[in-house]
Amino acid sequence: MSNIxxxxxxxxxxxxxxxxxxQPYGAPVLDLELKLNTNENPYPLPAEVKAEILEELSQxxxxxxxxxxxxxVEARTALAKYLYEITNVAISPTQVWAANGSNEIINQxxxxxxxxxxxxxxxxxxxxxxxxxxxxxxxxxxxxxxGDDFSIDFEKALSVIKRDNPxxxxxxxxNNPTGTSxxxxxxxxxxxVATQSVLIVDEAYGEFSTEPSAICLIEKYPNLIVSRTxxxxxxxxxxxxxxxxAQLETLAALGLARLPYHxxxxxxxxxxxxxxxxxxxxGQVQKIIKSRKFLMQQLRELGLxxxxxxxxxxxxGEFTSSQHAWQALVDESILVRDVAIAGFLRITVGTEQESxxxxxxxxxxxxxxxxxx
Amino acid sequence: MSNIxxxxxxxxxxxxxxxxxxQPYGAPVLDLELKLNTNENPYPLPAEVKAEILEELSQxxxxxxxxxxxxxVEARTALAKYLYEITNVAISPTQVWAANGSNEIINQxxxxxxxxxxxxxxxxxxxxxxxxxxxxxxxxxxxxxxGDDFSIDFEKALSVIKRDNPxxxxxxxxNNPTGTSxxxxxxxxxxxVATQSVLIVDEAYGEFSTEPSAICLIEKYPNLIVSRTxxxxxxxxxxxxxxxxAQLETLAALGLARLPYHxxxxxxxxxxxxxxxxxxxxGQVQKIIKSRKFLMQQLRELGLxxxxxxxxxxxxGEFTSSQHAWQALVDESILVRDVAIAGFLRITVGTEQESxxxxxxxxxxxxxxxxxx
Numbered sequence: 001m002s003n004i005x006x007x008x009x010x011x012x013x014x015x016x017x018x019x020x021x022x023q024p025y026g027a028p029v030l031d032l033e034l035k036l037n038t039n040e041n042p043y044p045l046p047a048e049v050k051a052e053i054l055e056e057l058s059q060x061x062x063x064x065x066x067x068x069x070x071x072x073v074e075a076r077t078a079l080a081k082y083l084y085e086i087t088n089v090a091i092s093p094t095q096v097w098a099a100n101g102s103n104e105i106i107n108q109x110x111x112x113x114x115x116x117x118x119x120x121x122x123x124x125x126x127x128x129x130x131x132x133x134x135x136x137x138x139x140x141x142x143x144x145x146x147g148d149d150f151s152i153d154f155e156k157a158l159s160v161i162k163r164d165n166p167x168x169x170x171x172x173x174x175n176n177p178t179g180t181s182x183x184x185x186x187x188x189x190x191x192x193v194a195t196q197s198v199l200i201v202d203e204a205y206g207e208f209s210t211e212p213s214a215i216c217l218i219e220k221y222p223n224l225i226v227s228r229t230x231x232x233x234x235x236x237x238x239x240x241x242x243x244x245x246a247q248l249e250t251l252a253a254l255g256l257a258r259l260p261y262h263x264x265x266x267x268x269x270x271x272x273x274x275x276x277x278x279x280x281x282x283g284q285v286q287k288i289i290k291s292r293k294f295l296m297q298q299l300r301e302l303g304l305x306x307x308x309x310x311x312x313x314x315x316x317g318e319f320t321s322s323q324h325a326w327q328a329l330v331d332e333s334i335l336v337r338d339v340a341i342a343g344f345l346r347i348t349v350g351t352e353q354e355s356x357x358x359x360x361x362x363x364x365x366x367x368x369x370x371x372x373x
Numbered sequence: 374m375s376n377i378x379x380x381x382x383x384x385x386x387x388x389x390x391x392x393x394x395x396q397p398y399g400a401p402v403l404d405l406e407l408k409l410n411t412n413e414n415p416y417p418l419p420a421e422v423k424a425e426i427l428e429e430l431s432q433x434x435x436x437x438x439x440x441x442x443x444x445x446v447e448a449r450t451a452l453a454k455y456l457y458e459i460t461n462v463a464i465s466p467t468q469v470w471a472a473n474g475s476n477e478i479i480n481q482x483x484x485x486x487x488x489x490x491x492x493x494x495x496x497x498x499x500x501x502x503x504x505x506x507x508x509x510x511x512x513x514x515x516x517x518x519x520g521d522d523f524s525i526d527f528e529k530a531l532s533v534i535k536r537d538n539p540x541x542x543x544x545x546x547x548n549n550p551t552g553t554s555x556x557x558x559x560x561x562x563x564x565x566v567a568t569q570s571v572l573i574v575d576e577a578y579g580e581f582s583t584e585p586s587a588i589c590l591i592e593k594y595p596n597l598i599v600s601r602t603x604x605x606x607x608x609x610x611x612x613x614x615x616x617x618x619a620q621l622e623t624l625a626a627l628g629l630a631r632l633p634y635h636x637x638x639x640x641x642x643x644x645x646x647x648x649x650x651x652x653x654x655x656g657q658v659q660k661i662i663k664s665r666k667f668l669m670q671q672l673r674e675l676g677l678x679x680x681x682x683x684x685x686x687x688x689x690g691e692f693t694s695s696q697h698a699w700q701a702l703v704d705e706s707i708l709v710r711d712v713a714i715a716g717f718l719r720i721t722v723g724t725e726q727e728s729x730x731x732x733x734x735x736x737x738x739x740x741x742x743x744x745x746x
Contacts, residue, residue: 002467002621003444009629010595010622014540014569016487019629026443026633041438050434054427061423064643065414065608070399071376094375100473103632111509114389116489129633136484136630138511167387196387222383235438238638248375249383256382256392257509259476260399260502265611266639270437 018135025132033333034354039176039205039313041235042350043284046277053273060269068265072098075268078275079243085278086207089216094248097255098263098271102204102229102242103129105254109225109244110137110168112257113198118167121160123152125341127176127202134168142166150178150307154189161194169194172202174209177339177346179309181211191221201226207233207285208292209310215245222247232312234274234281241271288312292349298359302366304373307344318343320372328371332361391508398505406706407727412549412578412686414608415723416657419650426646433642441638445471448641451648452616458651459580462589467621470628471636471644475577475602475615476502478627482598482617483510483541485630486571491540494533496525498714500549500575507541515539523551523680527559531566538569545575547582550712550719552682554584564594574599580606580658581665582683588618595620605685607647607654614644661685665722671732675739677746680717691716693745701744705734 005024009015027038045053076093083091099105110120110133120134124143134141144160147153152171161169169190173182191199201214203226214226225246230236244251274281292314296306299316307315319325322345326338329345334357337346349355365371378397382388400411418426449466456464472478483493483506493507497516507514517533520526525544534542542563546555564572574587576599587599603614617624647654665687669679672689680688692698695718699711702718710719722728738744 004467004470004621004624004628005444007467007621007625007628009625010620012595013571013623013626014486014488015626015629016485018487019485019626022629024628024631024633029443035439038440040440043438044435045437050431053434054431057430058423058427060611061426062417064418064611065416066408067411067413067604067610068613070402071378094377094380097377100635100637101632104635107632112389112392113387114391115387116511133632138489198386222385231440237440237634238433238437240441240634240637247383248377248380250386251377252380252382253386253388253392255377255380255397256388256395258397259474259480259506260397261610261613262473262477264473264613264637264640266643267637270639 018138025129027337030330030335032330032335034350034358035335036348036350036354036358037335037337039232039348040237041232041284041288041312042354043235045235046280049274049277049280052277053270056269056273057266060265064265067261068263068268070261072263072268075271078272082275082278083215083245087213087215091215091245095218095251096243096245097251098241098243099258100242100262100267101231101240102202102227103133104262105227105242105244106130106200107133107137108254108257109198109200110134110139112253113167114138115167119164120168120170121164121166122170123157125177125339126170126172130170139168150175150180152182152186154186157190158193161190161197166197169197169199170202171199173211174205174310176205176311177313177315177337177341179307179311179314181209181310184212184214184217187214188217191217191224195223197223199224203227204229205232205311207282208289208312211310218246222250225250230271230274233285235284236270236274239267239270241267288349291352291355295349295355302363313346313348315341315344315346317345318373319345325371328365329362332365334358334361391511398502400710403703403708405703405708407723407731408708409721409723409727409731410708410710412605412721413610414605414657414661414685415727416608418608419653422647422650422653425650426643429642429646430639433638437638440634441636441641443634445636445641448644451645455648455651456588456618460586460588464588464618468591468624469616469618470624471614471616472631473615473635473640474604474613475575475600476506477635478600478615478617479503479573480506480510481627481630482571482573483507483512485626486540487511488540492537493541493543494537494539495543496530498550498712499543499545500577503543512541519551523548523553525555525559527562530563534563534567534570540570542567542570542572543575544572546584547578547683549578549684550686550688550710550714552680552684552687554582554683557585557587557590560587561590564590564597568596570596572597576600577602578605578684580655581662581685584683591619595623598623603644603647606658608657609643609647612640612643614640661722664725664728668722668728675736686719686721688714688717688719690718691746692718698744701738702735705738707731707734
């Protein structure tokens, strides 16, 4: 069916040159049995958290005729408390700022620091929205390739940063789609050189990693903004809550770039209640980490290569054709992600049952030489 | 207390030149008895609508670990049905597109059609976010002053459009903060000349007006986008649901500029359920229109000037100093809006009881010559 994502813009309209060759971003939506393609958390919202959300909404919706709290005080207070619990870093609510998904956080940052001709730099492969949002806002996007093991080559990175003085630098850790982490020490190497840049450390998958959060560096570096999300660890992809952590005098720039009242009353309630129940939701994170280890081990036993990962997904291969392998899995009602890394596919860690089903069907495909490695 | 809105950006950071002299937009938040400053609907959500929202959420939150429907099919289907009911224009769900408030709709449009150096043109005074978002995206904003009666001078408008070829033209009808409407005939005059521009007709207050919606023109003009909101007529300011109505091949441009999954599961539910109950909510609109007439009449009887309005607010004056009159009302625990139109203030139409209280206190201020006219 025709829709906004598969329809060409009327050529009579003055579409921005930026979008002339664009396609709308978004994973293919296929209604298959195993959806292991968008790094969602496989566990539904616990019943007690849902009940508390509905109770709180029942109160707050009585005032939905009024604009939401523009300063999101309750949600940010809950975020600061949560971050203290998991990082032991004393974060003030004024050092946190929420939006509709970390995409909107990144958009606000990019807009706040944008001037024509400036560069946004990322280490690729990485989360593709960084490039897409950068170019939409008007940056030149510069991709610095990661090494063969998908780590950042810091010698190269530092020399490129000194030479090109990017306005924005992205470090995604754990990195999507590769799962690799960047250590705090390495992040500081960048911060010490890139004093004219704003460094966005994207920790969307931070809760699945054993590396400490870059949040502990914000006191020291005004040009560091840590971007995080509730989509993954809180099983909240549908709720669209992302947040930034930085010094107040840094977040003030986002206050200039944000659309007023961007975060609805209902979203503020969902964030606050889920954060208040973080221990319950962290239990799911531990289950996913355990599943990741199991799944990686199983794939290794099938003779496949897996790339070590600190996230709720990982790359596996090598296939003679990742496109062909992707399609063969789709034919088995399994949706994984082809992230354009030759020979590899990215799989999101699902439930234990999903892992077993996946292994079984993949084994069949390999044994019958439908997928070749 | 320090917060993101009253804190200066660290001067060491590379803040965009665009924001160097900006202040965060947002009405002053004062906890007064009568809040008649932000054009909110004074009536709370009807209990039966709230119950239905909570019931539907109870289902949909079970899948909140999954990303929301990127194409918002249920919400858009409900919007199309509602628009057909109130305008009698057959709108397909593919001709409607929702976002977090009409601010985000306008932002998506402006981004989709932006190229450096292009002009966005509006007829001022008007909704101040048009200028703010235009400049944030990178347009040069051109204000064409309205006439003494706040109507658009079409001879001047057409000659400016021919001369400057703006990429974007805004018409707000009913216009905020003046309440004046622009007729469909006048909108067509602009469309016939501005074939190279995208015309945004902002109908945020459309339901309070007797003028027909510009939605009936979308079949004819691919460069027309009608922007509307559920904030006012649906008493849904906290829910942040705005929407665009245009041809599918026009909305496809917004599909390129939007952040993926921008509208959360919970927001889609709220929109859908409230739209399904539109008749209940339209009853409130009729009450507000009645109150508006009453309040205007009362102010006229106090010897004040009121500007005719098709919205849920109107301008009243003339005061020797609108700043002074604003403060005197604040001292009586009444918050109205100073919209920088000399001698006038803007009042939102509240409940009947609020209107009576307002009249009574204003009368006192005038009688005691605390407010001078």
